[in-house]
Amino acid sequence: MPPNDNLPGVYTNTAPGPAPNGLGQGLFASKAIPAGGDVLNIKTAFVAVLDTERLGDTCSGCFGRRYFGRDGDVSLRACTGCQVVRYCDKTCQSKDWKFAHSLECPTFKKLHPRVLPNNARALLRIVQRIQRGKYTPSELDRFAQLETHAASIREENPRQWERISLSAKAVSAYSGGGGVGGGMDEEEICGVGAKLDLNSFNLTNAQYDRIGLYLHPYAALINHSCAYNAVAGFDDDELFVKAVRNIAQDDQIFISYVDTTNPTQLRRQELRERYFFDCACPKCASSAQEQQDERQIIDAFRLLQSIPASTTHDEPPTATVQRLQSALRALHASTSCPVTSQPVVALRDELIASMLSAGMFYSAFAHAAVRYVRVDPVVYPFVGHPIRAVHAWALAKLAILLSQGGEGEGEGEADVRSSVERLGLNFGLIIWSVLRVLVAGEGAACAVPGFRGMVGATFGEVQGEFVRNGIEPGRMGVEIGREWEKVGRLVGDVIEGEG
Ligand SMILES: C[S@@+](CC[C@H](N)C(=O)[O-])C[C@H]1O[C@@H](n2cnc3c(N)ncnc32)[C@H](O)[C@@H]1O
Numbered sequence: 001m002p003p004n005d006n007l008p009g010v011y012t013n014t015a016p017g018p019a020p021n022g023l024g025q026g027l028f029a030s031k032a033i034p035a036g037g038d039v040l041n042i043k044t045a046f047v048a049v050l051d052t053e054r055l056g057d058t059c060s061g062c063f064g065r066r067y068f069g070r071d072g073d074v075s076l077r078a079c080t081g082c083q084v085v086r087y088c089d090k091t092c093q094s095k096d097w098k099f100a101h102s103l104e105c106p107t108f109k110k111l112h113p114r115v116l117p118n119n120a121r122a123l124l125r126i127v128q129r130i131q132r133g134k135y136t137p138s139e140l141d142r143f144a145q146l147e148t149h150a151a152s153i154r155e156e157n158p159r160q161w162e163r164i165s166l167s168a169k170a171v172s173a174y175s176g177g178g179g180v181g182g183g184m185d186e187e188e189i190c191g192v193g194a195k196l197d198l199n200s201f202n203l204t205n206a207q208y209d210r211i212g213l214y215l216h217p218y219a220a221l222i223n224h225s226c227a228y229n230a231v232a233g234f235d236d237d238e239l240f241v242k243a244v245r246n247i248a249q250d251d252q253i254f255i256s257y258v259d260t261t262n263p264t265q266l267r268r269q270e271l272r273e274r275y276f277f278d279c280a281c282p283k284c285a286s287s288a289q290e291q292q293d294e295r296q297i298i299d300a301f302r303l304l305q306s307i308p309a310s311t312t313h314d315e316p317p318t319a320t321v322q323r324l325q326s327a328l329r330a331l332h333a334s335t336s337c338p339v340t341s342q343p344v345v346a347l348r349d350e351l352i353a354s355m356l357s358a359g360m361f362y363s364a365f366a367h368a369a370v371r372y373v374r375v376d377p378v379v380y381p382f383v384g385h386p387i388r389a390v391h392a393w394a395l396a397k398l399a400i401l402l403s404q405g406g407e408g409e410g411e412g413e414a415d416v417r418s419s420v421e422r423l424g425l426n427f428g429l430i431i432w433s434v435l436r437v438l439v440a441g442e443g444a445a446c447a448v449p450g451f452r453g454m455v456g457a458t459f460g461e462v463q464g465e466f467v468r469n470g471i472e473p474g475r476m477g478v479e480i481g482r483e484w485e486k487v488g489r490l491v492g493d494v495i496e497g498e499g
Pocket residue numbers: 022023024025026145146147149198199220221222223224225275276277278279280
């Protein structure tokens with residue numbers, strides 16, 4: 001991809017321009033981009049910080065990039081100055097020190113053991129880097145032009161404005177003012193805080209789990225559509241935006257700011273509250289007639305929200321699993337939500353995560369198979385969609401664990417295990433075929449390089465194991481088809497059990 005002439009580290013097949021229909025500025029394809037193709041790659045963030053709950057388990061230098069996919073615990077060492085941020089080693093520490101930690105470390109130390117929330121830490125970084133002249137004039141110029149909606153935040157979300165003002169007060173006190181970029185008063189810092197809230201992305205790891213927040217003023221130009229044509233992903237703080245559909249030259253690039261599997265009413269509400277616009281995308285327009293179904297789904301969401309959060313720390317994971325399973329059954333009893341609609345989709349994702357924490361590996365495998373076979377092809381129709389790839393990877397990892405004799409535990413686990421054993425599943429062929437699809441589709445895949453590297457290495461090991469045993473799974477299409485018929489029966493049983 002060609003570099004952007006003005007912005008360091010920005011490579012792109014796009015150009016900025018005014019977006020029609022009152023969307024402000026947007027990004028437009030400077031050439032045709034096929035599905036799976038590159039839209040934008042930004043090597044270094046304008047700002048990126050970890051969420052507070054990830055400071056203890058994620059490296060603040062590489063954001064987990066260097067040890068991603070490695071099994072077992074990774075030991076991170078805390079910064080001896082502030083004790084707040086942690087690193088893999090000196091390389092990661094020195095990278096972060098140069099970027100901004102040298103500026104913020106004394107403040108973190110003073111506040112320890114209190115830790116500033118993620119948006120205040122991001123704001124402090126931006127303000128201190130501006131004051132020390134660490135951004136180029138073109139980066140600052142792009143940042144200055146970003147939308148803030150500050151007046152709307154003040155009027156419509158007074159609590160958000162209060163949080164921004166409090167952060168600005170603290171940052172103004174801690175940043176000390178002055179420097180080559182000049183001092184910034186509290187009001188200016190509030191403006192930066194509003195910009196951060198409106199324009200930041202979820203920083204994710206290579207498996208698309210949220211780990212923090214990220215902002216770059218060029219990427220922030222991408223507008224929203226629920227019928228998006230591109231997705232963003234990260235390796236470390238390197239951003240990759242890829243096409244999930246064929247994009248014609250001069251077409252506008254759209255990502256989704258919200259979970260597009262959510263019902264229209266919820267998506268629109270979230271977009272209104274956080275981004276201050278009413279979405280007029282084709283997906284929102286076409287679901288106007290779905291009022292009846294929508295209402296049922298909204299009721300289902302309320303039911304889900306009435307259940308206490310699944311991540312309460314004092315609840316044993318097996319209890320969470322039971323709670324989620326009964327919520328799934330209650331949803332089926334009270335609404336006609338299909339397995340591919342929300343909140344059933346989100347509930348199953350949570351169920352799989354909770355089953356893993358509870359050590360219910362056979363049950364987690366069965367639900368991951370439901371997701372792979374029945375849910376994702378409908379919810380993410382583009383085969384190279386990164387979420388689909390991550391779910392396929394989770395299924396393969398579970399199959400690897402079970403093939404190595406992983407023992408499940410917990411209520412109901414014995415039943416699922418005996419169903420799997422009755423079916424006589426050949427895990428090896430299932431693992432091989434799931435990974436093979438991921439590796440073969442790599443050209444049109446949107447997953448970030450770190451993820452693809454991890455999948456490729458695992459496929460190589462699995463293939464090597466087969467070859468050592470004199471087997472060529474590439475020639476076993478019929479046998480593999482039979483294994484997927486068995487998986488289909490398992491999937492059918494799970495869905496029937498929920499109904
Ligand atoms: C992250 S910014 C995107 C860049 C923005 N257009 C600009 O000129 O700075 C988000 C803001 O862009 C506008 N926007 C993005 N997508 C939109 C859409 N589909 N419809 C209307 N406004 C949209 C809204 O004002 C929203 O708060």
